[in-house]
Amino acid sequence: MGDTPGNLGSEPTLDEQIAAYQREFQDLDPQVEKIVSALSRLNRRMNVAYGRQTSALGISNAEWEVLKALVLSGVPYQLGPSDLAKRLGLTPAAMTHRIDRMVAEGLVTRERDESNRVRVIVELTTDGREKWLEAMRLASVFEEELLQDLAPEERVVLDEVLTRLLRRVEHAQPDAGGRLTDLG
Numbered sequence: 140m141g142d143t144p145g146n147l148g149s150e151p152t153l154d155e156q157i158a159a160y161q162r163e164f165q166d167l168d169p170q171v172e173k174i175v176s177a178l179s180r181l182n183r184r185m186n187v188a189y190g191r192q193t194s195a196l197g198i199s200n201a202e203w204e205v206l207k208a209l210v211l212s213g214v215p216y217q218l219g220p221s222d223l224a225k226r227l228g229l230t231p232a233a234m235t236h237r238i239d240r241m242v243a244e245g246l247v248t249r250e251r252d253e254s255n256r257v258r259v260i261v262e263l264t265t266d267g268r269e270k271w272l273e274a275m276r277l278a279s280v281f282e283e284e285l286l287q288d289l290a291p292e293e294r295v296v297l298d299e300v301l302t303r304l305l306r307r308v309e310h311a312q313p314d315a316g317g318r319l320t321d322l323g
Contacts, residue, residue, distance in 0.1 A: 153177055185285075192277040198270055202241055206271040209247070209263040216263035220249075223261060246270060 151159070153176055157169045186200075193203045208226045209216045218226075224234035238261055241247045246267035252258035263271075286294060 150180075153180075188281055189278060192281070193274055196270055196273055196277075198244075198246070198274070201237055202244075202246060203271075203274060205237060205241060205261075206246065206263065206267055206274075209261070210268070210271055216268070217260050220259055220261055241267070 153173055156176055157167075157173050160172055161167050161169060189203075190200050193200055198206070204227055205223060208223055209218060212218050220234050220238060221231060223229075223238070224231050227234070229237070238247065238249055242249050245264055248262045248264055250260055250262070252260050289297065
């Protein structure tokens with residue numbers, strides 16, 4: 140159908156969305172749906188903002204994920220391709236393609252393990268670590284702006300509530316940490 144004046148092609152407000160849902164599904168708890176919808180919209184908008192930041196740095200979100208996994212592994216920032224693939228929910232072929240690109244861009248190196256010539260090691264380069272650090276700097280500014288209207292005690296409560304929700308979902312869906320590979 141056509142767009143209504145004042146809402147030309149834009150996403151409906153949360154209240155409009157909930158009203159439409161209630162019209163179609165009377166058993167809906169509007170408070171629960173509003174919270175979940177707000178979290179979903181916030182997540183989507185945050186991902187867009189992070190994507191713009193990584194793009195401005197000349198890396199993709201996919202490359203950022205690899206850099207992050209290597210940093211999280213700790214010094215010396217090395218993992219095998221299969222470990223990276225598992226952590227990122229990728230197939231080995233997809234991981235190889237991603238690593239190839241990142242090696243060409245100088246973000247990581249890929250070398251044979253001297254102690255086990257069958258094993259390959261992917262290691263973060265100085266340039267890769269610098270890209271990760273710059274992305275973190277940009278993200279921290281964005282995140283601080285995002286939370287600027289919350290008082291310190293509100294941040295504590297939000298942290299506790301979201302952490303509880305995350306634990307519940309992680310407990311109920313322990314295999315859903317990354318990609319939706321099991322749904323295809």
